[in-house]
Amino acid sequence: MASKVYDILKGSFLTNDDAFKNWRFIIFAVFLSIVMIYTGHSFEKKVHYIGQLAEQENELRSQYVDGQRELMFLQMESTIASKLKKRGIAPAKNPPQKIIIKSAVQHGDN
8 A cells, every 4th residue: 555655656657557548547637627627717707797797787777767767857747838938938828729620512422
């Protein structure tokens, strides 16, 4: 047991007759480690991007709500009346009257 630990520490497992199997495993393990590191970095990058998009979404939603509130305020009759009053236009005191025009000749009685 002590000799195996000593061989591992000395590195003779990489130079003996069965070293090809060991090298294949080491290269495979290094490849898997590189793939794992790459996917971890890629995942972190996507998480940060999703966070940025969420912040932008919240900001745009806030702007939309503010715009809707301002639009509702501007469409109020009192707001429109006060703005038109500055120009000398006031609401009508009498309601509008409906004008009905009757035709002198009826169509279809030829």
